[in-house]
Amino acid sequence: MKFLKFRRTPLISQRNATLLSVLIFCGAVALSAFRTTDHLVTIHFKTENKDSIESVKAFMDVYTVLMSPRCMNCHPAGDVPLQGDDSHLHAMGPKRGADGKGVYAMKCMNCHQPTNTPGLHTPPGNPNWHLPPADMKMVFQGKTPHELAKQLVDKSKNGNKDTKQLLEHAHDSLVLAGWDPGEGRTLPPMSHKDFVKAWNTWIKKGAYAPAPTTN
Amino acid sequence: MTKIKLNINNKDTVLEADPQMPLLWAIRDLAGLKGTKYGCGVAQCGACVVHLNGEAVRSCVTKVSRAEGKKVVTIEGLSEDNNHPVQKAWQDLDVPQCGYCHSGQIMSAVVLLREKPDPTDQDIDDAMAGNVCRCGTYLRVRKAIHLASELQKTASNG
Numbered sequence A: 001m002k003f004l005k006f007r008r009t010p011l012i013s014q015r016n017a018t019l020l021s022v023l024i025f026c027g028a029v030a031l032s033a034f035r036t037t038d039h040l041v042t043i044h045f046k047t048e049n050k051d052s053i054e055s056v057k058a059f060m061d062v063y064t065v066l067m068s069p070r071c072m073n074c075h076p077a078g079d080v081p082l083q084g085d086d087s088h089l090h091a092m093g094p095k096r097g098a099d100g101k102g103v104y105a106m107k108c109m110n111c112h113q114p115t116n117t118p119g120l121h122t123p124p125g126n127p128n129w130h131l132p133p134a135d136m137k138m139v140f141q142g143k144t145p146h147e148l149a150k151q152l153v154d155k156s157k158n159g160n161k162d163t164k165q166l167l168e169h170a171h172d173s174l175v176l177a178g179w180d181p182g183e184g185r186t187l188p189p190m191s192h193k194d195f196v197k198a199w200n201t202w203i204k205k206g207a208y209a210p211a212p213t214t215n
Numbered sequence B: 001m002t003k004i005k006l007n008i009n010n011k012d013t014v015l016e017a018d019p020q021m022p023l024l025w026a027i028r029d030l031a032g033l034k035g036t037k038y039g040c041g042v043a044q045c046g047a048c049v050v051h052l053n054g055e056a057v058r059s060c061v062t063k064v065s066r067a068e069g070k071k072v073v074t075i076e077g078l079s080e081d082n083n084h085p086v087q088k089a090w091q092d093l094d095v096p097q098c099g100y101c102h103s104g105q106i107m108s109a110v111v112l113l114r115e116k117p118d119p120t121d122q123d124i125d126d127a128m129a130g131n132v133c134r135c136g137t138y139l140r141v142r143k144a145i146h147l148a149s150e151l152q153k154t155a156s157n158g
């Protein structure tokens, strides 16, 4: 089996997993008291479904998306965003700034509009265009699958996101912008639907990190 | 065509425009203010910089609808008598060559000096790297920003 070589590093501790199961159980009991299935929010995250092989396999799909230019270009190792399908440094060298929104006369939104600007070589748009802030850089560029998986679930490095917020993050408007990148830019290597599926599988099956040697 | 209300250079203005029209077109062709220039049209040169609620936006890619209800300041509205410290520094040091890029350069420099009244050379590079000058006046631009910073201090102390 191809994935057996991955070290199984559970990123959600056994203690937290048990606690979560208890909470889910209590929640289910409470909800069943006024069950009108229409409004029932089901948490599919069951720890007994943990499966390191499935989880790691899904993460390797997630990784191909996160390392594609549409995601990585705004998660640079330095303080200048990247640009284009070859992820070169952004022309004009705009800087991250403390809040990730640029500096002085070079703020992201001075050029990046709330929507894509039509035409080739024009700025793609989003109402909240920005890099991660200086105190939480969330670097993707140069990370191995092992490093990136660990970073994504580390609250001190992921913007303080818990599991629920991580699952929701796949639907963030700036994440979605990767699949509507404006003219002339390639799309991530799979559809957003397939990405969400892989993302959810990775997390719900235990958020395991591939072995450190995996490239 | 839609009626778009905005404030240009401290004057409440109503423009009849397609909401998709670039703000640059609206400023030049509808409001008749020709100081702001068209260089590239794709946010790559900085000739078209104006202030939108104080930020140095590139008006060639900013739709006029984004300016609805907001304050736009163009080079014509920066001061009453061309006596803004940045304008004075530009005059004192004869910064422009052909001049085409300089309304954009000045509008960008004003934002820098508002946020960093005493900028270093690195701050100037960080702020001005998006304003391209084909005549190569970069060194005079840098010198003039340092001078404007001094003039600004004198003005606020005096």
Ligand code: FES
Pocket: B037, B038, B039, B040, B041, B042, B043, B044, B045, B046, B047, B048, B049, B058, B059, B060, B061
């Ligand atoms: S004309 Fe707007 S940036 Fe060049």
Ligand code: FES
Pocket: B096, B097, B098, B099, B100, B101, B102, B132, B133, B134, B135, B136, B137
């Ligand atoms: S002075 Fe000629 S382009 Fe700048």
